Amino acid sequence: MNIKNNVLFRRKMGHDSIAFRIFTHIVLIIACVIAIFPVLRVLSVSLRPGDRLLSTSLRIIPEGATLDNYRDVLFKKDFFLWLWNSVLISVSTAFIGLMLAATSAYAFSRWNFKGKKAGLVFLLSTQMIPATMMMVPLYILAARFGFINTYRGLVLAYSVGSIPFSVWMLKGYYDTIPNTLEEAAMIDGATRMQTFYRIILPLALPGLSIAFLFNFMNSWKDFLLARIMLQKDFLFTWPLGLQQLQGQFRTAWGMFAAASILVAIPVVALFIYTSRYLVSGLTLGSVKGD
């Protein structure tokens, strides 16, 4: 593999003229600058001292850089509370959603039953419903059942809402695990459920973790539903808290920037680490379709 790659590498490099290679790098560098610049600006704002929050300077490291904004957002605002609320909701909903999806996807992958195709198409079509459209009925139903300003509605909505996508992805993953493994185990006397827990789940661990990550991210980043369901400050998730900081633009611009950096760093790290798996998870279904 390595040698083959090397040969290809050299041949390929031979193809591209030096001018083209320079052009490629220039375009990519410009694209990178555009991609990273807003992030650097947020970083820069977060480091500005209080008296220079609003400034027409474009320096990335501002004069008199200070961590005051970080200290303020951590200890003068409810930053930890927002994170705590978000983590609680996201982890529990991702877990529930995954459990519900993992078993259904197994049924879709291994059995033929009436309504299977219709079920899969239905799951896919639920993805087309605009989130905004579901907000009105969800809000009114939640209000009727006394779910406003509690996490009940959110937990239910997030965990069930993630099922369609997870089922699709996990079904694709299970399909790649050969049936013969289970047949062998069943000859040795294992039941269907035992083969599922002992063979399929461990083998599908990469797929399961991607589905978990997707579920987690969905509820972690959600603004819309949380904004409607939660009106009390102490229940806020971080997107609500951050929006509130930015709402008071003049006073809290620096704290907003600092909080953004604090929230984004772990997410970005996780994302870049898992991005290669994300792609295979996303394209698996379409590649298989050929």
Next chain:
Amino acid sequence: MIDKKIMALSLGQIGEMVLYIGLGVLFLELMLFLVGKLTKAKNMLTWMLLAPAIVGILVLVVWPLLFEVSLAFSNMNLRTFKHPEFGILQGLSNFARVFTKPVLKQTYFFPIFLRTILWTVVQVTAHVTIGLGLAILLNRPMFLKNIYKAILILPWAIPDIISGLAWRGEFHYEYGVFNILLTKLGAEPIPWKADPVWNFVAMNITNIWLGVPFMMIIALGGLQSISKEYYEAADMDGATSWNKFSNITLPLLKPILTPSIILGVIWTFNNFNVPYFINQNELESSDILVTALFRSAFEYNQYGFAAAFAMVIFAILLVFSIWYIKVTGGLKGVRES
């Protein structure tokens, strides 16, 4: 740092709900198991595996949807919240209002609809062309390739509420980066937030930044799955770069790009965060359909009317999806599986 009482409260609320869901699932499975034992049904295990998800989707997707349909035939608003009246006539007047009267305070349905189409076309075209372009440049062995890739997916990785709000800051009249640069170049600063046209441009700039990485990654995944041999054969036949691109790359990318474009269109059409955050001054003239829907429901509390409005939006999306799938055969793999 966090009040212990509040911590206990949120933990309690989550725990309670997790417990209820667990008990519900357990009860459901037990019932199905018993029914299976009694009727000696053969494939009860399948249904036991599927049941929790089915019930969940019935309760959280199907029921609200049906409720939404019924709301469209009601006069529910803030005053009639507790005791709305339902009726065919009420529904007809709701649907008529969508097309004949302003959906918010001033703007009518069709201008918003046209703007939404313009927004979607501009966005998806930009995402696909820029994304594919970058992917093609990246799809070769080169110095610093992984660093470029890591930086270029950054906009996708950042939670979009953060980037949305950060971009809103950059469109500030005095302190935003665009106007600083314009002023330094000696040009007039642009009223990004106050002027409808510029506000729309601002939305588009933000969302192009946000959406390119996804298409780039998808296209890169697709490009990597194309065997190099095709290109080698084409080289021997003396094909030009454009020939290779239009006769090899594009056709082979189609099965991957088609579903992503459908998704992209639906996501963009339904994109709430970017238009909502950039449109800080609530200019009706830069709303798209979903933000207008949100406002009519949650700022003007016209729930019945908003439900009818939502059905119209949904119908548009449905027609588009069916048409697109027919034309491209895009979801062939889905139907076969």
